[in-house]
Amino acid sequence: MQPDANAPSHRLARVAAHLNPQMEEGAPALRPAACRAKGGAPGFKVAILGAAGGIGQPLSLLMKMNPLVSVLHLYDVVNTPGVTADVSHMDTSAVVRGFLGAQQLDAALTGMDLVIIPAGLPRKPGMTRDDLFNKNAGIVRTLCEGVARCCPNAIVNLISNPVNSTVPIAAEVFKKAGTYDPKRLLGVTTLDVARANTFVAEVLGVDPRDVNVPVVGGHAGVTILPLLSQVTPPCSFTQEEIKYLTNRIQNGGTEVVEAKAGSGSATLSMAFAAAKFGDACLRAMRGDAGIVECSYVASEVTELPFFATKVRLGRGGAEEILPLGPLNDFERVGLEAAKKELSESIQKGIGFMNK
């Protein structure tokens, strides 16, 4: 018979073992909450890469609150011991483990079902998202190489900017590794939808939770294209309102960057949006039907290889890419501007991987 780990004679030894990893042979150096009192809850294994950052910390908190998560791996190149110890004291069911530094990347990723990536530099005032390319392209490449090695079937939610280029970079990494499944790679554009819902609700004087604005294209400036003609519940706007709303939604990120005046970009609203999108992915992975979210994915909706539209999420990720639907004249002009800039950003990402 196996010794009962919950027998009084074993209980403290088991707790000590996960607080003091040296007691567990072969355990990674940092595993503050590797055990549960009564075994693991059923659910999904989720890793957050960049977990100690401005987005990573509140996102770790929100994913620890998600009942669909049974194991939560927090990886960063700094500060994961503190974040992990802190989050692991929340009395929700997910088991939290921390991983620090490149030598623990593979341990952080092995066995994961969903990998959420908010690692990388944020903007300062005066910068475009593309100005982050030189630093963040390499970070995303390294992390995605880890995904290909250790959890090639995981669904990836990519947040790191510039999303318009980092998603093509990730796709190239997975192609080179022979693990690419376009359905499993999703660029996170949920914050654009959250902003659009909020700003439209303000104009209409309704609760933002009752509004749904499709936002298509990409995730930078003019590539962010809100389809105000397709808002639900159906409504109409004056030309002035359309200009105001489109401009505010396209520049929502810059509005936060300027307000933070050098200390970073959106973190709290982004963590909220990423947690919402991650939860939608997990519910779809569980088999829930009818889950539709906007995301920047491999797509044939336009002539470009990547484009954000509504996608139907399923067990395997983005199982159906939904069409753009009817656009009005204003949106058609916006679409052309979006495609021009997106095309360059996509080529830049692909070029980075093939130079």
Ligand SMILES: NC(=O)C1=CN([C@@H]2O[C@H](COP(=O)(O)OP(=O)(O)OC[C@H]3O[C@@H](n4cnc5c(N)ncnc54)[C@H](O)[C@@H]3O)[C@@H](O)[C@H]2O)C=CC1
């Ligand atoms: N998709 C979207 O809608 C949004 C994307 N972002 C982007 O998300 C990224 C993160 O933003 P913040 O959390 O505010 O930045 P931050 O600087 O506060 O945090 C980034 C974290 O990434 C970590 N990191 C750096 N290199 C790493 C590596 N090789 N492996 C693992 N972790 C690494 C850092 O140590 C840091 O903890 C930025 O690129 C930002 O532009 C931000 C808001 C919205």
Ligand SMILES: O=C([O-])CC(=O)C(=O)O
């Ligand atoms: O604006 C930024 O740099 C961060 C971001 O992507 C957003 O808030 O939408």
